[in-house]
Amino acid sequence: MSKPWTTEDSEKLYTLKGWGLKYFGINAAGDLTLQPRRDPDHSIDIKTMVDDVVARGIKLPVLFRFQDVLRHRVQQLNETFRKAIAEFKYQGKYLGVYPIKVNQMREVVEEILEAGEPYQFGLEAGSKGELMAVLAMNGSDNLTIVNGYKDDTMVRLALIGVKLGKKVLVVIEKPSELDTVIRVSKELGVRPLLGLRAKLQTAGAGKWKSSSGAAAKFGLTTPEILATLQRLEAEGLKDCFKLLHFHIGSQVTEIQTIKDAVKEGARFYAKLRKAGAPLEYLDCGGGLGVDYDGTGTARDSSMNYTLREYVNDLVYTIHEVCQEEKVPEPHIVTESGRALVAHHSMLVVNVFGAIEAGSAPIEAVESPDENKAVKEMREIIKAVTPKTLSECYHDGLQLREEAYTMFKLGFLELADRAKIEMLFAHLCVEIRSQMPKAKYVPEDVLEMVKTINDQYLCNFSIFQSLPDSWAIGQLFPIIPLHRLNEEPVRRGALVDITCDSDGKISQFACHRKAGGILPLHPLKNGDPYYLGIFLMGAYQATMGDIHNLFGRVNEVHVYEDAEEPNGYYIEDVFQGQTVREVLDDIQYNEYDLAKMVKSTIDIQVKAGALKPREGVDLLNAYEAVMKEYTYIEHNGHAAAAPSNDPPAPAANGHAAPVAQPV
Ligand SMILES: *Cc1c(COP(=O)(O)O)cnc(C)c1O
DSSP, rough: OOOOOOOHHHHHHHHHHHHHHEEEETTOOOOOETTSSSSSTTTTEEEHHHHHHHHHHHOOEEEEEHHHHHHHHHHHHHHHHHHHHHHHSSSOOOOOOEGGGGGOOHHHHHHHHHHHGGGGGGEEEESHHHHHHHHHHHHHHHEEEEEEEEOOOHHHHHHHHHHHEEEEEEEEEEHHHHHHHHHHHHHTTTEEEEEEBBBBHHHHOSSGGGSSSOOOSOOOOHHHHHHHHHHHHHHHHHGEEEEOOOOOOOOOOOOOOOHHHHHHHHHHHHHHHHHTTTOOOOEOOOOOOOOOSOSSSSSTTTOOOOOOHHHHHHHHHHHHHHHTTOOOEEEOOOOOOHHGGGGEEEEEEEEEEETTTOOOOSOOOOTTTTOHHHHHHOOOOOOOOTSSHHHHHHHHHHHHHHHHHHHHHHOOOHHHHHHHHHHHHHHHHHHHHHHHGGGOOOOHHHHHHHHEEEEEESHHHHHHHHHHHHHHHOOEEEEEESOTTSSSOOEEEEEEEESOOOOEOOOOOGGGGGGSEEEEEETTTOOOOEEEEEEOSOTTTTOOGGGOOOOOOOEEEEEEOTTSSSEEEEEEEOOOOBHHHHHTTTTHHHHHHHHHHHHHHHHHHHTSSOOOHHHHHHHHHHHHHSBBBOOSSSOOOSSSSSOOOOOOOOSSSSSSOOOOOO
């Protein structure tokens, strides 16, 4: 007898401790909880909150933002630096900036500025648009750092900032930018505050390796830095050179890489300082990782260090180098984006159906007149044992091939073709069920087994909401929001509602035991089944697109409040896009479209095929859809017949998801 399933088992299976950083937990009812300040006495039941939001008529999918988590992240980062600075008796301050490209939402930037105020926490901009927002929003005590391509306008904007009394530092990333800065600053009669971005030899680790090293897109080489210094001296601008910057890429997975980069960067700082540059700041860029898969390893979606380790290494290394070189210790700047904002948002999707691996809407009932091939397929299934997995799989594959050939030539009836397909699927499921007892499983069988997961149909678009999952295979933690005291016995891939075969997630951040496939619960008739997709706050908000015309999702901003009945209140609700809005984005005007439909109706009415009254009703029905949410309107209710639910029909002829191996 195995022990009953507990919430601790779920915690382990979904690696919750690793990625949740104590912001998330599971309560006795089996619901996922949020501790916005990591305080177990202030816990919000996420399932209850979602039910509440749905009851208010807000349709799923919904993106939740937890502003308290954001605030807590900002405090954590700054407090950790303060501790390290005190511990190592470091002489400079920590003056971080948030690069708004990671999430430019106004509410996000405002929250970060507010939480960062006691720490003079500033902002970084990398484009004209971003700088427009940052110049207005950022306070005069904080640093404003300007990276990215700079034309005259961008430099002028930065210098306007300086005139307004703000600490706007323009970071030169290419030698040619210096000309622009010199020219525009003369024009405006303002002395700029300048930084240089050094191209380090240390290469990042992880997916963004190529942002650093000799082949990087940005940064000055050593000769370029020296030439720039000479040029500044010649122009009488040497005293403007205040900051040295480097950035070795996002999501650095290994602490060793960070140590190496900081060593190199600190040495650059010290040598330049000795060469007479009046540097005050060393800006170590972004790259602080997020442990998306919760494993604490150097894998692409993880990191093998903690925030503390990162901060200690930065402060200690810079301290050591400066002592050795006998130069003053600079203020330390970092541009952490991902690590600040990833945790504060969560996408909730409802599962509206599931296709069980190997299931079909009809049964392969034996009949006397069925083709020999069908009979043979039945025999192969009977022959499956732990020792014959490979043999039976290959026999089945070949037989199915032969059957398709016979069909093309007219020797196999439609009913028999259907049976072959169903029986082959049974064969694969049978092989999978015998697999645990097999001593040896060949590669192709393993590959096949990976493809026969259940498919859970989820109300969202990966292209809109999880662009990094689609584009670069980034993992995001996904976990049911309830029933976590019940063993998730099924294993599935998540299929979205786009008609694109890429619109699915089949790689997951879970415990090894799950084999990289998401553990899920069987759907219960009529009960909603909610999944949370976590750590969504970084880079996903403005990179998504309207593929298949699924638009921006509804958004809800939640604050913790112990006075409220469930410990939270909802401050803001932002409506997602309607059908009309996404159409309008691509030049379809709703009135034009309605006019076109109306003229077709008029023709039908004239021809007597429609009564005028019917025509009016049809037009009204058409027009009403314009105001609707672009997602499907199942709101939370799982399909009645989970196992045999036919897949959502695909409008454009792309194959709808069907659980079928190979
Ligand atoms: C993107 C970027 C960052 C942010 O990096 P994270 O890994 O999100 O912390 C910081 N600095 C520069 C120059 C960047 O391009």
